[in-house]
Amino acid sequence: MSVLRMDSVYGGYGGADILCGVSLEIGPGEIIAVIGPNGAGKSTAMKAVFGLAKVRQGSIHFMDKNITGLAADRVVQQGISYVPQVDNVFPSLSVEENLDMGAFLRKDDFSAQKRKIYELFPPLAERRTQSAGTLSGGQRQMVAMGRALMLDPKLLLLDEPTAGLSPRYMDQIFAIVRDINSLGISIMMVEQNARQALGLAHRGYVLATGANRFSDTGANLLANEEVARMFLGG
Amino acid sequence: MVTEVLQLIIYGVIYGSIVALGAVGVSLTFGVLRFANFAHGDLMTFGAYMVLAAYVGFALPMWLSVIVALAMTASLAVLIDQTLFRRFRRANPMILLISSFGVGLMVRSLVQIIWGGSTQVYDPGIQFPYQFWGLRIRPDHLIILGGTLVLVVVLHLFLQKTRMGKAMRAMADNPDLARISGINTDRVIIWTWIMGASLAAAAGYFLALDSRLQPDMGWFILLPVFAAAILGGIGKPYGAIAGGFIIGITEELSTLILSPAYKPAVAFALMVAILIFRPTGIFKGAR
Known part of the structure; x- marks a missing residue:
């Protein structure tokens, strides 16, 4: 299949x-x-x-x-999750809130998934409360991918x-x-x-x-x- | 002189509270739905009259009347959105703007048909102001200030701590990304109307407390409300709150050198100046 x-x-x-x-x-x-x-x-x-x-x-x-x-x-x-090429983060939301938005459809506890994503992208773990708009291009890409992975x-x-x-x-x-x-x-x-x-x-x-x-x-x-x-x- | 300036600043903060609560609603709906809602002032009027209906008509206690008015105004806004604005989700924002103008007219006329065109008050009689250090403040003014403080704190907690509040900020940031992230944008829109219209109703109630009820009260305060929303960077609710206080205080202080009749012109001049020199608002944002 x-x-x-x-x-x-x-x-x-x-x-x-x-x-x-x-x-x-x-x-x-x-x-x-x-x-x-x-x-x-x-x-x-x-x-x-x-x-x-x-x-x-x-x-x-x-x-x-x-x-x-x-x-x-x-x-x-x-x-299926999609990461657009541009405009792929919520700039005024924090890194953590960006990930939360990726999990909007989930009704269960997704803190384990969030931990997994911070392990995958260590630079994001240090910047949880920073707004995504202030990150570098590479870090934004990580936020965007992290957001897309929240629904597993x-x-x-x-x-x-x-x-x-x-x-x-x-x-x-x-x-x-x-x-x-x-x-x-x-x-x-x-x-x-x-x-x-x-x-x-x-x-x-x-x-x-x-x-x-x-x-x-x-x-x-x-x-x-x-x-x-x-x-x-x- | 110092007392006079302080007194004007107090009046400015009171008036600014009303403008700020109105501007937050305009900013929220603009952020999420991308159009300037010209019916917002009339939602304020509707809220003020719903308080009158509950308080005088049904003889409910004032606090309960205000809650009823907030709920009724929010329901009206959601009803208007679902029956009218919903059809224009993908239309040119200009079409939405003009139709909101029509909605405003309808709401205003409805108020006039039901309650008549003459001015009314919640409680007849004169309130004696409290005096301290030569300054005067009416009990009603304390209600306005306290009520605004509570509502701003509630709004802040809603936007920062709740799932729906965060989704609202996300949608204002990037509606396409919100949709592809799986955010239920229809529900976010409904909540935006609920929040915006409730704040409008509170602002209308405060406006009526400060002066009187009149069917065109909301329409006439729309200019300073829009000026405040633009001053704060339209689409940014926190900016709108600051913008409201700036407009309120500036308008009151302007009476030191100008005739009070020019107060609306002061708001208008501020709005034009901001649009020319800092069209994104006075606060730096991500965009």
Whole structure:
């Protein structure tokens, strides 16, 4: 059984289709990297999964349940969490309150989950009461990921988690992605830093102009000459 | 001279309390729903008249009348939201603004139809002010100051300590992220109206205590209320409270050099100045 399956999805934001037949699959415990040039529809594909972009044709299944066209607030209830690329924290709320908001749907005691997240992101533990708007880019990314993990999702969607970060933070975030994955959470990651992303991912998909171009294991895509020439900058 | 200035500051704090409570409501609804609610002043009027209905009409004790008025005004606001504003959630904020203008007219007219256009009071007769160090303060003023203090503390605890209060701040920060985090934004909106309208009703009651009941009392105080909300950085409830006191004190002190008839103009001038020089409000915020 796959965690997520997109079958030839067409759609976008109401105008012309941005996605022109995207298919992909994520197995249990897998990290999937989606790469490709700007405007290839990578982020849109992710937003289609989360109900933020319209699916005109095709289907999306999560744990064998059809979630095509489900609104975002319902998708999150199914066990998928999404970390947008920008504006992904509540700036005037403290780090702790940001995590609390991630757990809004939970009626049970989630203090254990919060402890787990502070263990995963030690810099956040020291800054619990600091407002998220005053944190550095890398720390904000940690808050955003922490918030998304509060519901203990089965699948985490990361939209360019390292965009705009310094190389030091970039490595740290990739390491954290691996840590999160080792907790048994499947991850779909859209990335511009394609080499590192493919190095980390179990499998990768290369999108171009809204459709699949290549899909293989991360290692094979890195070794593929055509992919390297066209999408990895030689 | 010192006594005179101190006396004006006392009046300013009293008037400022009323403006502040109104401005918090405007700021909350703006923060969460992203539109300037022109019916807010008329919610204040409605609250003041609901106190009258309970206190004079049903002869309830005053404290109970105020609680009834808060509940009725909150219910009216939620009813208006669910029947009208709800349809415009994704519409241009200008459409919401204009429709709130219409709602204000309707509420004001409703008050006028039921209670008539003439001025009324809760308790007829003259209150003798307390005197101390040459300063005067009426018992009603102490109710206004004490009541405002209690409500501000309640609001603070609500925003900082409760799940719904935090969600309200989160939604004001970033509504899209609130939705994708699984926050039930419809419930947050309802609670925003409950809080905003209750504070409006309290402000209306205090305004009527300070002067008299009149169907257009809330409409006329809307300008200083908006000025206070903008001064504090619209969408920021704590800024709105500070803005209310600044407006109140400035208006009262202005009577030292200007005719009291110009008081509303002072609020307006402050609002224009803030919009020109510090459009995000006097307090530094995250955004």
